[in-house]
Amino acid sequence: MKTIHSCAITTAVKNLCMQANYELGPDVLDALTGAKKCEESPLCREVYDILTENAVIAKRESIALCQDTGCAVFFVELGQGVHVEGGGLLDAIHDGVRQGYAEGYLRSSMCHPFTRKNTGDNTPAIIHIEPVQGDILKIIFAPKGGGSENMSRIAMLKPSQGRPAVKDFVVDTVRQAGANPCPPTVVGVGIGGNFEHAALLAKKALLRKLGSVHADPEMAAFEAEILQAINSLGIGAQGFGGTVTSLAVHIELHPCHIASLPVAVNLNCHAHRHGEIIL
Amino acid sequence: MKPVILTPPLAEAAIETLKIGDRVFITGDIFTARDTAHKRLIELLDRKEPLPFDLSGQIIYYVGPTPARPGKPVGSCGPTTSSRMDGYAPRLMEQGLKAMIGKGQRSSEVIEAMKKYRAVYLAAIGGAGAMLAQCVKETKIVAYEDLGPEAIRKFTVEMFPVVVINDIHGGDLYRQAVQSYARI
Numbered sequence: 475m476k477t478i479h480s481c482a483i484t485t486a487v488k489n490l491c492m493q494a495n496y497e498l499g500p501d502v503l504d505a506l507t508g509a510k511k512c513e514e515s516p517l518c519r520e521v522y523d524i525l526t527e528n529a530v531i532a533k534r535e536s537i538a539l540c541q542d543t544g545c546a547v548f549f550v551e552l553g554q555g556v557h558v559e560g561g562g563l564l565d566a567i568h569d570g571v572r573q574g575y576a577e578g579y580l581r582s583s584m585c586h587p588f589t590r591k592n593t594g595d596n597t598p599a600i601i602h603i604e605p606v607q608g609d610i611l612k613i614i615f616a617p618k619g620g621g622s623e624n625m626s627r628i629a630m631l632k633p634s635q636g637r638p639a640v641k642d643f644v645v646d647t648v649r650q651a652g653a654n655p656c657p658p659t660v661v662g663v664g665i666g667g668n669f670e671h672a673a674l675l676a677k678k679a680l681l682r683k684l685g686s687v688h689a690d691p692e693m694a695a696f697e698a699e700i701l702q703a704i705n706s707l708g709i710g711a712q713g714f715g716g717t718v719t720s721l722a723v724h725i726e727l728h729p730c731h732i733a734s735l736p737v738a739v740n741l742n743c744h745a746h747r748h749g750e751i752i753l
Numbered sequence: 754m755k756p757v758i759l760t761p762p763l764a765e766a767a768i769e770t771l772k773i774g775d776r777v778f779i780t781g782d783i784f785t786a787r788d789t790a791h792k793r794l795i796e797l798l799d800r801k802e803p804l805p806f807d808l809s810g811q812i813i814y815y816v817g818p819t820p821a822r823p824g825k826p827v828g829s830c831g832p833t834t835s836s837r838m839d840g841y842a843p844r845l846m847e848q849g850l851k852a853m854i855g856k857g858q859r860s861s862e863v864i865e866a867m868k869k870y871r872a873v874y875l876a877a878i879g880g881a882g883a884m885l886a887q888c889v890k891e892t893k894i895v896a897y898e899d900l901g902p903e904a905i906r907k908f909t910v911e912m913f914p915v916v917v918i919n920d921i922h923g924g925d926l927y928r929q930a931v932q933s934y935a936r937i
Contacts, residue, residue: 515934517774517916524878524914532883538819538829541882541902579828581819581902590789592901621834621856621879653927654834654857656879708935712856712878714774714916715930745880 476553476609478753480561483611486751487570490615491546492578494749495538498529501684502721502746509658509711509718518716525711525744536578540745543580544617546571546599549681555609564601567613571599583620602674614681614750622659622741625651628673631735637696640665640737645703647739648720653713656743658721660684661704664738666728675726676740681748682724690727697723711744721746758912762810763851771873771917773924779913783812783854785906787833790897791841798844805896805905809849812875816854817902819882827889827908829882832856835874839863846870854915858927867919875915876926888913 498506503526510522532539548567558566575582575596582596606612627647631639644663651659664675688694701723710716721744730736759767760781771777784806786794797804815835819828835855842853843866851872856879859867867874877885891909898904918926 515930517776517930520776521878524881524884528878528881528884531887532829535883537822537825537883537886539883540880541817541819541829541831542833543819543829579820579822581817581828583817583902594901624834652858652931653876653879654836656856703937706936708931708933710931710934712876712916713858713927713931714876715926715932715934717934743880 475555475557477557477559478611480558480563480566482753483558483563483566484570484573486613486753487567487615488574488577490613490749490751491571491574491580491617492536494615494747495543495578495580495617496536497533498539498745498747503529505684505721506744509721513711513716513718515710515714515716517714518711518718521711521714538580539747540619540743541581542583542619542621543575544619545584545623546596547616547618547677548599548601549614549616549678550601550603551606551610551612552603553608553610554605556611567601568597568599571595571597611753612750613753614748616681616748619743619745622655622743625655626676626738626740628669628736628738630669631737633733633735635735640735641700641703643737644700644723644739645707648704648709648741649707651741652709655741656745657709657713657719658711658744659719660742660746661720661723662740662742663723663725664740665725665736666730667736668731668734669736671728672736672738673740675728676738679724679726680740680742684722684746688725693725693727697725761812763812764810765871768851768871768873768921771920772922773917773920773926773929775917777915777917779812779915780911781909783814783908783910784895785814785816785908787815787817787903788837789900789903790905791838793897795841795844798848804848808845810851811849812852812854813845813850814854814877814908819902826892827886830886830889831882832877832879835859842866846872859919864919864925868921868923871921873917873921874919876918877915885913
């Protein structure tokens with residue numbers, strides 16, 4: 475049994491919110507550098523220079539990489555041997571978001587769906603908790619911007635349609651999104667599960683490190699096949715026309731009902747931000 | 754090549770020379786507005802009431818910045834998706850608006866209105882908010898302070914970089930450039 479105080483969780487979340495919004499991971503910076511090398515359009519290559527400069531300024535000045543500091547999304551792995559004292563786990567995370575967004579000069583982007591009244595502190599966060607074995611608490615934070623989230627889609631395909639239809643749906647989602655989700659994007663694809671689980675898988679797929687290879691060789695090949703089709707669309711960085719539209723396609727697969735073939739596509743912008751901490 | 758610098762209020766001659774794909778810079782005052790601010794501006798027009806600022810020859814930037822750190826004029830301030838303003842934009846062009854800065858494809862109605870009212874659509878680099886903040890020297894709230902990041906602000910900018918997406922000659926960079934690089 476391990477005891478973790480809720481204040482420690484709040485502080486960790488606060489710091490994660492700030493760090494993830496100021497600093498791109500090395501995998502993302504590498505992917506952007508690699509994309510510039512493959513890009514044929516001079517205008518898009520200039521975009522990569524600006525994005526690299528942006529990352530340097532954001533880190534140096536502790537200013538958000540993007541003004542859309544996102545909906546605060548958390549994936550929490552809660553060890554069954556962990557006991558949280560001093561307050562609830564969810565409250566501790568929400569408090570961390572409140573503090574991180576206020577102290578970090580990050581934008582509050584959450585509002586009432588109809589009145590559009592801003593909640594003022596970027597809460598509520600969206601929190602997914604998974605119980606795991608052991609006595610660690612792992613918190614992954616992924617600020618998710620609205621521009622790319624708005625271009626995400628889900629479909630309940632027919633099982634007979636199989637892989638070609640999944641590929642078409644993913645490529646078509648990127649085509650329809652055009653410049654809106656701030657390409658070069660990262661494409662999270664959830665295949666299987668059911669209606670809501672497919673969407674969650676797609677979001678989870680975005681968490682995988684850029685440059686990593688899918689553990690299943692067949693899915694690794696499918697990811698590469700879809701990425702190639704996407705990069706043939708010609709959209710390019712910022713939609714300015716070019717040969718790199720997405721940096722990666724990440725698939726998460728899950729068994730599904732015999733009647734179904736759910737597929738969800740969650741797009742993320744080039745400001746592919748996350749952070750994680752283990753307590 | 755000498756960089757092209759636009760300073761509002763935009764003159765007809767300056768707008769006429771702009772072509773899709775041009776990299777140009779803005780130096781001067783521009784106004785920020787996004788979803789709710791646009792809705793309120795249109796409601797004023799519907800009620801035949803005056804707008805909080807004169808739109809003649811002006812540029813509207815679709816942005817909702819992060820809060821400014823003490824001593825800084827603004828926080829991170831890259832463009833938001835323009836299509837959400839498509840329903841409102843033609844009415845503002847009718848009032849003299851000459852350029853919009855944002856990101857992403859515009860509707861055919863907006864593109865038609867740009868031709869009719871001789872206005873242009875410019876893209877700032879989405880997700881480069883920290884870099885773009887360096888070009889903003891001063892900000893002032895003009896209206897709707899209650900909207901927080903969505904309030905209308907006057908940004909005094911210097912060498913603010915944009916790319917021409919739609920010109921007054923009917924060109925559309927998103928459509929044309931994508932076609933030229935498409936391989937399927």
